[in-house]
Amino acid sequence: MVSVIIPNYNHAPYLNDRLNSVLAQTYQDFELIILDDCSTDGSFEIIRRYGNNPKVSHIVVNSANSGGPFHQWKKGIVLAKGDYVWIAESDDWCEPTLLETLVNALDANKNCVLAYVQTHTINDGNTILQTSAHNKLAELVPGKEYIKSYLTASCSIWNASMLVFRKRYFSNVSDRFTPFKMSGDWLFYIEMARQGDVFISGKVLNYFRNHDKDVSGKMYSTGKNYLEEIEILKILANDGQISPADYKSNLLEKFVRYTVHKYKFTAAVKGRIEEAFYSNGTASYKNYLRVNGTLKLLQIRAQRRLNMLFK
Known part of the structure; x- marks a missing residue:
């Protein structure tokens, strides 16, 4: 059986599409757990209409907001x-064969x-x-290889709604993912992938919605995403999942991206971001990032000029 968790916060305009796309799945052996994090937009009026559906096993409404989406993940x-x-985000929807595709893959690959x-x-x-895209219709990747290739420089899993995981491995996942505002899923996937293989389907079966109430959009617009991305890199390095050289290389890529966009951010946020960049807890990276970041930016600009000339 699959436990489908729908964590909701102020997504009333999208809830019917989300719930109906879950209930319409071709794979029907599932329970539905609906969580509401003290919404103020009338979400509960929609949720309660589904209370008598036989698939719904729990409806839990918080009396106070939990402060972040990943506390709700853990509760569910x-x-x-x-x-x-399956954590089916409340503002997304999907094709009817998503569950069938992923359950068949998990059933066929016990590790x-x-x-x-x-x-x-x-x-x-x-x-x-x-x-998103994958260059194979289906592929099984060993976990350690998956972390190195898909979860180091960035998170290749764009959205929680596009995946299903085996519950028994959750007991070995630490609580470190819960305080994050945006990147807790990235750390969650890292800790899961340490324990076994990852199946990637090339089928496009999920619809990930971007809108003005989207948490990740707010994080990117303020620059606070860098604080969480740097923290993930530090965890990977401190846990021995990546080498010191890989840590520095990936940190540099983020620093260059930050340098290009930092004019958009407040002085207070820039101060916090630069403090995070320049120290990994044991050593300063200020000179390394500034020197190599400048060189990298010059290379990028030179390449852009060449591209313009030979267009």
Whole structure:
């Protein structure tokens, strides 16, 4: 059985699409756990309409906001009775075959800890903005290899709604992911992938919605995403998941990106970001990042000029 967890906060305009796309799955052996984090937009009026559906095992409404999405993840996973868990974000939706595709993959690969499909990113008008891709229709990747190739420089799993994971491995996942505002899923996937294989489907079966109430959008617009991305890199390095050289290389890539966009951020946030960049807890990286970051930016600008000349 699959435990489908829908954590909601102020996503009333999207809830019917989300719930109906779950209930319409071709794979029907699931329970539905609906969590509301003290919404103020009338979400509960929509949620309660589904209270008598036989698939719904729990509706839990917080009396106070939890302060972050990953506290809700943990609450739902603890309630889950299924062998598999799907965290179906409340503002997304999917094709009817998503669960069937991923459950079949997990059933066929007993050492697989999580499986995911590809996703469209869409806006409020359902226009496709971008689409994730994989170069194979299906692939099973050993966990350590997956972390190095797909979870170091960035998180290749764009959205929680595109994956299903095996619940029994959650007991070995630390609580370190819960305080994050945006990147807790990235750390969660790292800790899961340490324990087994990862299945990647090339099928595009998920719709990941970007809108003005999207947490990640607010993090990127303020620059606070860098604080969490740097923290993830530090955890990977401190846990021995990546080498010191890989840590420095990936930190440099983020620093260059930050340098290009930092004019958008407040002085207070820039101060916090630069403090995070320049120290990994044991040594200063100020000179390394400034010198190499400048060189990298010059190379990028020179390449752009060449591209313009030979267009």
